[in-house]
Amino acid sequence: MAVFHRLGLAARLATARHFHHGLLALVAVVAAVVPCAAQSPSEELKLDWLALVRSHEPGTMDDASTTASTWSPDQIEIVLKLALAGIDAPTLIRALSMHTDIALAEHATMARPVAGSRTTVILLDSRPVDRIARSQQWQICWELATGLVRRGQGPTVAAWLRATGAVLQQWADCDVLRRHLDVSLALFPQDAVIALHAGTLHQTFADPRVQQYVARRRTSPRPAYGRTIGDWASGPPGLRQSLNGRLSAVGAGSAGLPEATEVELGRARDFFRRALQLDPSLQEARIRLAHVLADLGEHAEAVATVRPALATTLVPFFEFYAAVILGRSEEHLGHYAAAGDAYARAAARFPGAESAELARSRVALAQGRAGDAVAIAVGVAGPESGEHADPWASYFRVHDPDAATLLAAWRAGLP
Amino acid sequence: MSRASRLPLRRHVLPLVVVALALLVPTAPCAQQPIFKATVDSVRVDVEVRRGGRPVLGLTAAEFEIVDDGVRQRAELIAATTLPLNVVLALDGSASLEAREREHLVAAGRRVVDALRPGETAALVTFSDRVAIQTLFTGDLPRLRTLVAAPMPLGDTVLHDAAHVAMLLGGTATGRALVILLSNGNDTASLLTETAVIDTARRTGTVVCVVTVGAESSVLPKLSELTGGVFLKEASLDRVAARFGEILESFRQRYLVSFTPSGPGKAGWHTLTVKVKGGGDVRARSGYWADAAAPKP
Numbered sequence: 001m002a003v004f005h006r007l008g009l010a011a012r013l014a015t016a017r018h019f020h021h022g023l024l025a026l027v028a029v030v031a032a033v034v035p036c037a038a039q040s041p042s043e044e045l046k047l048d049w050l051a052l053v054r055s056h057e058p059g060t061m062d063d064a065s066t067t068a069s070t071w072s073p074d075q076i077e078i079v080l081k082l083a084l085a086g087i088d089a090p091t092l093i094r095a096l097s098m099h100t101d102i103a104l105a106e107h108a109t110m111a112r113p114v115a116g117s118r119t120t121v122i123l124l125d126s127r128p129v130d131r132i133a134r135s136q137q138w139q140i141c142w143e144l145a146t147g148l149v150r151r152g153q154g155p156t157v158a159a160w161l162r163a164t165g166a167v168l169q170q171w172a173d174c175d176v177l178r179r180h181l182d183v184s185l186a187l188f189p190q191d192a193v194i195a196l197h198a199g200t201l202h203q204t205f206a207d208p209r210v211q212q213y214v215a216r217r218r219t220s221p222r223p224a225y226g227r228t229i230g231d232w233a234s235g236p237p238g239l240r241q242s243l244n245g246r247l248s249a250v251g252a253g254s255a256g257l258p259e260a261t262e263v264e265l266g267r268a269r270d271f272f273r274r275a276l277q278l279d280p281s282l283q284e285a286r287i288r289l290a291h292v293l294a295d296l297g298e299h300a301e302a303v304a305t306v307r308p309a310l311a312t313t314l315v316p317f318f319e320f321y322a323a324v325i326l327g328r329s330e331e332h333l334g335h336y337a338a339a340g341d342a343y344a345r346a347a348a349r350f351p352g353a354e355s356a357e358l359a360r361s362r363v364a365l366a367q368g369r370a371g372d373a374v375a376i377a378v379g380v381a382g383p384e385s386g387e388h389a390d391p392w393a394s395y396f397r398v399h400d401p402d403a404a405t406l407l408a409a410w411r412a413g414l415p
Numbered sequence: 416m417s418r419a420s421r422l423p424l425r426r427h428v429l430p431l432v433v434v435a436l437a438l439l440v441p442t443a444p445c446a447q448q449p450i451f452k453a454t455v456d457s458v459r460v461d462v463e464v465r466r467g468g469r470p471v472l473g474l475t476a477a478e479f480e481i482v483d484d485g486v487r488q489r490a491e492l493i494a495a496t497t498l499p500l501n502v503v504l505a506l507d508g509s510a511s512l513e514a515r516e517r518e519h520l521v522a523a524g525r526r527v528v529d530a531l532r533p534g535e536t537a538a539l540v541t542f543s544d545r546v547a548i549q550t551l552f553t554g555d556l557p558r559l560r561t562l563v564a565a566p567m568p569l570g571d572t573v574l575h576d577a578a579h580v581a582m583l584l585g586g587t588a589t590g591r592a593l594v595i596l597l598s599n600g601n602d603t604a605s606l607l608t609e610t611a612v613i614d615t616a617r618r619t620g621t622v623v624c625v626v627t628v629g630a631e632s633s634v635l636p637k638l639s640e641l642t643g644g645v646f647l648k649e650a651s652l653d654r655v656a657a658r659f660g661e662i663l664e665s666f667r668q669r670y671l672v673s674f675t676p677s678g679p680g681k682a683g684w685h686t687l688t689v690k691v692k693g694g695g696d697v698r699a700r701s702g703y704w705a706d707a708a709a710p711k712p
Binding site for chain 1: 509540543544545546547548549550551569570571572576579580583584586587601602603604605606607608610611614615618619706707
């Protein structure tokens with residue numbers, strides 16, 4: 001049976017469009033007809049998996065990764081035990097790449113939950129609108145990553161954790177990101193970027209869109225969905241949060257629901273401070289720390305924290321965030337001129353961004369310039385205004401460098 | 416059940432307006448100006464008076480007692496009929512409103528438009544993950560009906576941003592202005608903070624009447640209390656159209672009281688107390704904002 005299974009795999013690989021897949025298919029055919037009788041079914045599975053890993057082209061959903069995506073959790077578990085015990089590190093790194101690609105692809109398909117699978121709740125404006133199954137590929141990746149660190153591949157794994165952490169943050173997939181960061185922090189407790197990701201996650205947990213959902217969950221453990229999607233799968237669902245109108249996720253579950261706003265903000269503050277201690281040049285951590293401090297009512301400290309960031313060269317998104325966060329705290333302190341300058345800098349960086357323009361309008365009103373306040377508001381939100389990008393809407397998703405750049409860099413270093 | 420939802424609307428709709436006439440006077444930055452003399456020439460306050468749940472009509476100026484920061488003021492009455500009514504309708508189109516609720520929302524908006532009289536106008540603001548001023552004040556009722564029924568993009572809820580814009584628009588009205596704001600009550604995505612939008616309420620002087628459906632809100636009751644509006648909480652949107660009609664009708668029954676401040680003329684927030692001789696339930700704005708005068712050259 002195992003031979004047929006492997007021959008089938010070989011046939012699939014032989015029909016692959018890419019030439020190198022055909023070559024690997026030949027290797028698989030040879031492997032299929034030679035020493036099978038002497039191998040256990042587990043070993044045969046491992047060989048099949050290795051063939052897929054070696055034929056996979058990183059960054060694609062090719063035949064190899066498509067085939068691997070159909071393997072059951074039991075099959076994968078057997079293979080992982082063997083692989084982590086006896087496969088060379090470069091091959092394991094390529095395996096990590098393949099299973100990452102599958103996880104990325106499964107995110108796009110938004111698979112429906114089946115009984116027994118862990119699920120994630122999708123929120124839109126704090127309201128649960130659907131559930132999807134959580135990809136099992138991440139668990140495979142985390143086990144591979146942990147095994148690779150034991151084999152001295154720390155830098156490669158750390159880079160993978162940072163890149164995929166950025167991906168999950170970009171998706172606002174807080175459910176997976178929470179577990180991802182548990183693994184990341186256990187492996188690399190002194191990594192500034194990982195601490196930054198953790199702070200951002202807890203800042204997201206403190207966001208009203210998450211908190212309002214959590215409050216309803218606590219009073220009504222079976223939330224209604226926007227459309228019928230069947231009964232609960234086993235166990236409590238995770239939470240996939242929509243930040244800013246887009247479907248995007250938080251680890252939830254009765255034991256894993258985010259805590260109260262102040263608790264989550266406190267955790268975020270601690271992580272951001274740790275990130276800055278580890279890497280004082282990490283401006284993103286400085287900007288987010290200032291934001292959290294402001295939310296905790298520490299506006300003077302927020303101003304002192306974020307001003308140095310604006311004195312550096314920032315990517316446009318983070319220049320915008322730094323400016324509006326500074327403006328908000330200056331405004332709260334009654335420093336309207338400074339607030340107006342900060343909001344104007346944000347508006348200049350992203351002309352037409354509604355959040356910054358309305359903040360300018362607010363300051364104009366506070367300065368006694370009601371006419372200007374109205375003109376600014378009508379200019380950005382009036383019938384004649386057009387659609388403009390507003391970075392504020394994607395604040396919790398953005399990371400510098402962006403996820404695609406980090407993933408590409410990680411793939412470029414693959415063995 | 417909140418007190419607001421238990422009691423009939425007319426017991427609560429006692430709104431009034433303050434118009435601070437010095438809004439357009441430029442000021443120097445706060446930190447640099449030691450001068451705090453105000454420039455307010457006169458203040459208008461919309462006042463509703465009820466006894467036994469019924470509006471009290473026919474009061475004279477002498478029957479109003481207005482105290483500005485502890486200083487008794489001389490009240491004058493302005494004939495409300497001489498000033499047109501201008502309504503800013505601010506409607507929540509965010510994703511937290513379901514499709515069925517949205518139909519009720521449209522019906523409620525149309526109720527307001529249908530109740531407008533000749534010479535009266537409305538502006539329409541919708542909001543989800545951004546604010547959209549669908550129209551500035553207009554008396555074109557067919558257009559308003561069309562705009563109210565237009566689809567709204569789904570998204571998060573920039574309630575604070577929307578309230579700021581709606582109150583600003585109210586401040587541009589040439590007559591009496593009323594903001595009627597409908598939301599599920601929760602902001603999820605504004606850059607503007609609750610503190611900021613409350614400050615806007617203090618400075619614009621526009622009466623804000625709020626109807627929320629289902630959810631708790633911390634800022635909306637404060638806005639209505641501060642501006643002399645009403646805050647109504649409903650379990651579902653099917654009652655909102657009727658509430659909107661009641662709000663509008665009650666607003667028309669208010670007195671428009673004016674006074675010229677006779678106190679020390681300080682800049683900043685002035686606390687107002689409004690009473691009527693003979694007693695009654697009085698709903699009035701809790702204060703007004705006086706901008707600082709520009710420093711003399």
